[in-house]
Amino acid sequence: MLPNTIRLETIWAPRVLSILRIMAALLLLQHGTQKLLDFPAAEFMPSFPSLFWFAGAIELVGGTLLALGLFTRPVAFTLSGQLAVAYFMAHAPRSFFPIENGGDAAVLYCFIFLLLAVAGGGSWSLDKLRQQGAGRTPAAAASQA
Template sequence: MNSNETLSLWTPRVLSILRIVAAFLFLEHGTQKLLGFPASEFSPDMLFLPWIAGLLELVGGVLLILGLFTRPVAFLLSGQMAVAYWMAHAPQSFFPVLNGGDSAILFCFVFLYLVFAGPGVWSLDHMLKYKSATPQTNP
């Protein structure tokens, strides 16, 4: 087996790893906003935009970790990150490294990639698709 075949074999697995790691990092933003962990002085008021963002980060992060409803969730979260960048970061400075928006940009495009690439093989979406594709036999 040559190196290209080995890389191709691992592509769907590494896609799953990318999804899981990005989702864990994203989830941390939601737990900080809504659950105060890791500890932060920022605690948004319920039903205001930062609180809704925290809810999306929390629920969306969990769904992406599990690989459940990956494409629609990733689409929603990619849009959330685009809005967050243009509303909160871009007005502070033109340069993402100065305005603190580099992670929002990266999340936006990783999630956009997941919309098109899917969840990878280590996901509930993949498991449910595989299970529904196999014929059921009655004993």
């Protein structure tokens, strides 16, 4: 393995993971703000306590936490599950193929969030700052998990 490859993996992979986390969270956050806050303008506002309203609440709170990188693993796992349920309830009955049933974004979000649940939030996250503040290195935190 080349020294440059090692540097790319150890330095840039956690940073790019953080960029992926932040961008996916901000994009998902728009779905929550649209459902609950009518921003950007929505076709309809779900009523409380509908399933659609709860999906918006999960997207709003989860998207915010994920953008900050706070409680990344459990939040990403929850969002991954929510997107899987959304796909199978709202999209899959229309067609087998995600491109035909409009569910390709839900599938992509689901797997991105599953990756984040396993890999963590990357180097630019509040979780990372909390680990450093507690005097734990990421390696020590991983060995305790």
